Amino acid sequence: MQAAIAAGRGAADITLIAVSKVQPAERVAAILGQGQRVFGENRVQEAAGRWPAFQADHADIILHLIGPLQTNKARQAVGMFAAIHTLDRLRLAEVLARLAQERGTSPDLFVQVNTGAEPQKAGVLPDDTDALVAAARAMDLPVVGLMCIPPAEDDPAPHFAMLAAMAARNGLGGLSMGMSGDFETAIAHGATHVRVGSAIFGERVAP
Numbered sequence: 001m002q003a004a005i006a007a008g009r010g011a012a013d014i015t016l017i018a019v020s021k022v023q024p025a026e027r028v029a030a031i032l033g034q035g036q037r038v039f040g041e042n043r044v045q046e047a048a049g050r051w052p053a054f055q056a057d058h059a060d061i062i063l064h065l066i067g068p069l070q071t072n073k074a075r076q077a078v079g080m081f082a083a084i085h086t087l088d089r090l091r092l093a094e095v096l097a098r099l100a101q102e103r104g105t106s107p108d109l110f111v112q113v114n115t116g117a118e119p120q121k122a123g124v125l126p127d128d129t130d131a132l133v134a135a136a137r138a139m140d141l142p143v144v145g146l147m148c149i150p151p152a153e154d155d156p157a158p159h160f161a162m163l164a165a166m167a168a169r170n171g172l173g174g175l176s177m178g179m180s181g182d183f184e185t186a187i188a189h190g191a192t193h194v195r196v197g198s199a200i201f202g203e204r205v206a207p
């Protein structure tokens with residue numbers, strides 16, 4: 001909220017995704033009790049195990065998938081998540097497009113960009129991003145923005161600036177960037193969705 005004001009942006013322009021992965025149910029219940037309704041999970045299986053019980057009490061919970069999606073989990077994911085932030089390859093786009101046709105609806109999609117070109121990290125490489133966005137759009141998929149996770153050891157600002165420029169040249173309004181350690185910087189660079197875990201819930205306990 002303060003970061004939005006500092007950046008001269010309205011808090012209503014920024015969706016705070018509370019990243020609840022690995023957090024114990026009591027902590028999730030406490031944050032729900034404070035009125036938070038948008039949550040992020042990075043594993044389909046974990047989300048499927050915990051959220052139906054909460055959703056029975058709160059019909060307005062909105063779930064975002066922020067972790068890698070395997071094609072064999074795609075059907076389960078599209079039934080559960082309002083948005084998927086990790087579209088990063090053509091094959092996954094094809095599977096999601098088939099599911100969208102079958103269901104007549106699709107979660108909002110963010111294309112994940114590996115802005116640091118890190119070999120171990122998911123995401124399409126910057127040079128391949130425009131082509132993947134175009135391909136997904138050609139399949140009538142609702143691509144709403146781009147997402148990135150900057151390399152842990154880098155200054156995140158140039159990565160956020162790169163992602164914002166790539167989104168702008170593709171006519172995409174959504175920017176999913178910023179975590180506990182860098183969400184102020186991300187908001188200053190135009191983030192529309194910040195994914196904040198430990199700053200909301202406290203440190204994650206080892207599973």
Ligand SMILES: *Cc1c(COP(=O)(O)O)cnc(C)c1O
Nearest residue numbers: 019042066179180195196197198
């Ligand atoms: C875990 C995770 C976050 C939240 O990380 P924090 O540093 O706890 O805020 C954000 N985005 C993704 C993709 C994550 O996996």
